[in-house]
Amino acid sequence: MRTSIATVSLAGTLPEKLRAAAAAGFDAVEVFEPDLLACPLRPAQVRALAEDLGLGIALFQPFRDPDDVDAAVVARTRERLRRKAALTAELGCDLVLVCSAVHAGAVRDDDELAAQLAALADVAAGHGVRLAYEALAWGAHVADYRHGARVVALADHPGLGTCVDSFHVLSRGDDPDAIATLDKLFFCQVADAPLLGMDVLPWSRHHRLFPGQGGFDLARFQRAVTAAGYDGPVSLEVFNDLYRQSDPRRAAVDAMRSLRHLADLTVPGTLPAAPAPAGWAFVEVAASGPGAPAVADLLGALGLVRTGTHRRGDVDLWSAGEDVQVVVNHRATSERARLSSLGLRAPRPHLLAERARELLAPVVHRPVGPGEAEIPSLVAPDGTWVQFCGPAPDWRDDFVPTGLGPAGEPSLLAVDHVALPQPFAGFDSAGLFLTTVLGMEPGELVEVGAPDGLLRSRAYRSGDDTVRIALNVGPTSATLRGRPLAAGHVAFATDDVFATARRFAAAGGHVLAVPANYHDDLAARFGLEEAFCDALREHGLFYDRDDSGGELLHFFTRAVSREFFVEVLQRRGGYRGFGSAGTAVRLAAQREHPAG
Amino acid sequence: MRTSIATVSLAGTLPEKLRAAAAAGFDAVEVFEPDLLACPLRPAQVRALAEDLGLGIALFQPFRDPDDVDAAVVARTRERLRRKAALTAELGCDLVLVCSAVHAGAVRDDDELAAQLAALADVAAGHGVRLAYEALAWGAHVADYRHGARVVALADHPGLGTCVDSFHVLSRGDDPDAIATLDKLFFCQVADAPLLGMDVLPWSRHHRLFPGQGGFDLARFQRAVTAAGYDGPVSLEVFNDLYRQSDPRRAAVDAMRSLRHLADLTVPGTLPAAPAPAGWAFVEVAASGPGAPAVADLLGALGLVRTGTHRRGDVDLWSAGEDVQVVVNHRATSERARLSSLGLRAPRPHLLAERARELLAPVVHRPVGPGEAEIPSLVAPDGTWVQFCGPAPDWRDDFVPTGLGPAGEPSLLAVDHVALPQPFAGFDSAGLFLTTVLGMEPGELVEVGAPDGLLRSRAYRSGDDTVRIALNVGPTSATLRGRPLAAGHVAFATDDVFATARRFAAAGGHVLAVPANYHDDLAARFGLEEAFCDALREHGLFYDRDDSGGELLHFFTRAVSREFFVEVLQRRGGYRGFGSAGTAVRLAAQREHPAG
Known part of the structure; x- marks a missing residue:
C-alpha cells in the first residue's frame, strides 16, 4: 500500500507538516490548499522541500463548485482551474481533487455536468494535470459516489476519474462494495469517524479520526478499493479538532500506525503476525x-x-x-x-x-x-x-x-484491570495504541459528570478478556490543574469483597468513604435487602447490577498520591462492566478526601 | 420573576453550587439527584444549608421511567418513588420532576399511563410532595409537552401537574404558545442552545446555554408561561460541558444575568432602561x-x-x-x-x-x-x-x-472594531456580557483553521452598528501556551488604504508580510485585474469581496507584543464583514513573524 496523508490532518505550518509526514514514513502527501496559501514558500519551493524529504505530492485539493448553470460563472471557473492546474504542475503533482458542487448554481442535469467536467479536464490536461471527481456527502446534486462515477463515465475524458473518500461513502450508509466495479478510480482517501447522529458536514469537518479510532468498517471499504484494481496512494484525510492542535510529529505517527494496521486488516499478513498478550x-x-x-x-x-x-x-x-x-x-x-x-x-x-x-x-x-x-x-x-x-x-x-511468603490464603486473586488517565488531547491516540499494537477491542464510550466537569472513559479488552485497560480523560481544565481524576489505578479481583474489606481495615488500610446518600439510592434503585445494603454501607462498598442480574461489589482505597489508588472488586454472575454508574460518586469522594 | 437554577448547571460539590447560586442572588435551586448522591451531607443537612443561605429548594429531579407495561416493575417503581418522595420532603421541598419514559417498557396507552402517574401522585401525596411531569424531547411515547399535559389532564390528580422545559419544547420546533393554555403548570425550566443539527439527546446533554447565548426565542416561550398564570420559579437547567468545569461562582453570575435579561425581554421595563452605547x-x-x-x-x-x-x-x-x-x-x-x-x-x-x-x-x-x-x-x-x-x-x-496637533489630514478616520481574545471556556460568558450589559447583537460563529488549531470568532454590533467587538477563542492548547492568536487588536478605518499603507511604511512602520501564494489565489478566486492585484501585493494588503460586490481592503501591523497589533481597513460598497476568509493566512503570517 502506498501511503499518503492530507496536510489538513496535521497541525503546524506546511513545512512542519511535510517534515512530520516524512519522519513517520509516508510516501506522499495531499497538499490542502489553505496550507499552501498560508505558506511563505512558493509552489516550486514546496516541491523541492518535498523532494528533499523523499515525499511525493500525490494530490492538490480541493477545487470546489466546478459546475454552474450560469455561463459567465462557467467561464470564470475554467480560468480559476487553469491557474490551479498550473500551480499543481509547479508542485510537481499531476492530480487535482474536484469536489461535487454544493452551491445554489450547481448543475442538476448529469449530461450538462459531465460536459462541464470534461471541459475542465481539457483545461487541466494542458498542464499535464488530471482531475479526480469526488461526491461530497452533502453535495447539492451529486452526493453518492456511484452517481459521481456515472457522471465521470458520461464525461468519458481520459483526464477525469473518480476519487472515493471513506467518510463520504460510509457516513451516508452507502454500500462500499460497488467501489470494486469502478474502472477509473484515480484516488482513494480514508478516514474513520465515531458514529454520531449529527449533520454530516460538521461531523466531517470536526470529528474525523484515523482508521481504527472510529466506527466505520474500513477494511471492507479498502478491500473494495483494492478489488477495483486501484494501486495508487491510500491517503488519510482527517479533519479533527484535537489532532489539528497536537504536535504534528506525534499525529503523523498515529496516522501511519492506523494505515499500516488497516493494510493488515485488508490483506492479512501485511504486518508480522504475533500472538496477543494474554494476562x-x-x-x-x-x-x-x-x-x-x-x-x-x-x-x-x-x-x-x-x-x-x-x-x-x-x-x-x-x-x-x-x-x-x-x-x-x-x-x-x-x-x-x-x-x-x-x-x-x-x-x-x-x-x-x-x-x-x-x-x-x-x-x-x-x-x-x-x-x-x-x-x-x-x-x-x-x-x-x-x-x-x-x-x-x-x-x-x-x-x-526475600524468603517471605503470604500469611495464609491471599484475598486478592488477580489483576482485574488497570485505569490510566490520559492528557486531554491524547485519548484517541492512546486508544489507537491499544487496538493496533496490543490488539485490544474497544468498548463503549462512557461519560461521567464529575464535580469539575465531564470525565470520558473507554475500556479496552484483549480478545480472551484476560487484559482490560480503561482509559480516562478529564475535562480540559481538570486535566491541566492535576485534579484527582488524573489518577490511575489498579483493580484487583477477590471472591469475597466483604472479607477483603474487613481484613484491609483491620490491617490499618483506609477505604474511601462513600456518602450515605449513595447507599440510600442503591436501596431505592435496586430494591436491595436492608441487611445487604447495611453491609455495603459498613464496608464502604459500591454496588452495581446489570440487566442479566450480574453484580459488581467494589471498594476503593484512599489514594496514596494524587496519581494512584487501588480498587478491590468482586464480580458475580458474569458482570462484565466497570461500575461506571458509581464513578461520579467515587470522584466526588476522592475530591473530598484528596491524597496527602 | 422568582429565580432558580438546577444544580447540574454549575460545577463543584453540592455545597459549592448552593453557595454560588446564593451569592448570585438566586431565590431557589433544583437539586439534581446525582449531586446529592455524591454529597456527604444528608438531605436534612442540605436543607439546613440552603435555609442558611436563603435559598429555597424548588424541585428535586429527575425521577425517570415512571411507567411500565410490567406490573412487577410498576410495583418497584412505586416503592422507588416512595423513597424519593420521602427524601424530597427531608430536603424541605414539595415537588419532584418526573420525566416521560424512554425505556423499552414505557406505556403506550395514555389512559394506562395516566392511571400509573395518578397512582404515583398518590404515593407522593403521602409525603406532602407533588409531581411535575415533563415530556422529554426524546421520550419513547410522550415527547411533546401538549401530549404530556393531556396525560396530566387525564390523570386528574391534584398532586400531578406539568413541567415545561424550553429545550424540550423548542429543540423539537414545537409551538410554545399553547403553554399559555395549560392550567396545571407546576414548574418551568429554561435553557437556550445553539441551533445545531444533531440528535436531540447529546444536544441537550452537552450544548445547552443560558438564555441569550443560543438561538431559541425564549422571550416568546416565557410570555406563554406567564400567560398560563404561572408564578412559580423560572429555573435554569443548563447541561453544558464548559460551564460544568468552570468556577461555579462565575457561572452563577452568568446564569442570573441571563435570567434577569430574559425577564426584561419578557416584561420590558423589568430592568432600568438605558440608551445603548453609540460609538x-x-x-x-x-x-x-x-x-x-x-x-x-x-x-x-x-x-x-x-x-x-x-x-x-x-x-x-x-x-x-x-x-x-x-x-x-x-x-x-x-x-x-x-x-x-x-x-x-x-x-x-x-x-x-x-x-x-x-x-x-x-x-x-x-x-x-x-x-x-x-x-x-x-x-x-x-x-x-x-x-x-x-x-x-x-x-x-x-x-x-501637549499643544501638538496632526501634521496634515489624518489617514485614519475612526475605530472600525476591536477584537478581544478570550480564554477557552470564557467565550460564551463574554458574549452574554456584550449582548445583555451592552445590548449588542451577535453575528454568526466563524471557524478558522489556524496552524495550531481551530479559532472560533463571533462579532457583536451595537444596534446602530457604531460599536463592533469581535471575540476570538483559540484551541485549548494554543490558549494555554499563549500562542499568537491570543492577541487582541484594534482596527482603524481609512478611506484610502493604499495611501495609508504607503505613509505607514514611509514612517518606518512594519506591515505584516503576506505570502505571495495568497495573492495568487485572490487573482484566481476573484478574477482580479493584474495591476490591482500587484498593488495589493506591494502593500501587503488582504482582500475580500462579498456577494453584493462590497469589498474589504486591509493590512495588519507587525505585532508590538504577543498580545497587541493594529489593523487598518477600508470598506467599499457596503462590505459588512471582517475579512475572515483571510484570517488563517494572517494567523500563519503572525506565527512566522512573532512579536519581539
Missing part, C-alpha cells in the same frame, strides 16, 4: 522518596508481601499468590506514586515487539544486568511502559527472593 | 516598561500624535482627528502591551451603569483626582475595562494638551 504478569508502581512508604503500607494492608528485591536494588516485588504481582520501583524521579509500567504475559514477546516496531511503537530496552531477563518493552503514548513477559526467561528471575 | 470615545492600550516605546512608534507611524498627557502623569493620549483616540497607559504592571480598556460614547452613562449593576456586572471606579471626569466603568469577563463616556464632563478634560 497480567505484573503491574509496576513508581514510588520514590516520601511516597514509597505509603505504597508499601497500602500493599501490606491489602495482604501483599514483599517477596523479592531486584538484583540491582531499589526495586521491590510484592505478591499475593501467583497472579497478583506488584513491582514497586524506587528509582523513579517523581516522588508521587503512580502506575508506571504494565507487565503483560506474552507467548512470543519478540514477535510482538517486532510487530509493534512496524506499527511505529517505540521499543525500548531496560538496562539488563548479568543474568537478568531481557524484556521487550514499549512506551505507550501517555508514557506508561508496556512490557512483554514471555515464558522464559522468567521476569521474576531478576528478583532475589 | 467609540477611545481605546486604551496598557504598555509599560520596554513595551511602551514600541507602542508609541507604532501609533506615530500610523499618523497619530501625542495630543495630551494625563493630569496625574503616566498616561498619554494619542489622536488622529476627532474619532481616533488612543489612550496609552504606562501604569500597567505587565510589560506586554495589550488592549486594556474600551471607552464607549454613552448618552446617559450613569443609567447604563445602573442597568449593568442590575445585571451583576462589576461596576468599578477609576481613582478620580480633583477636576477629573468620573467615568462609570465595568469589568468584562475577560478583564477588559469598559468605560461609559458621557457628553459632560468630557473624558478628555483629564488630559493636559
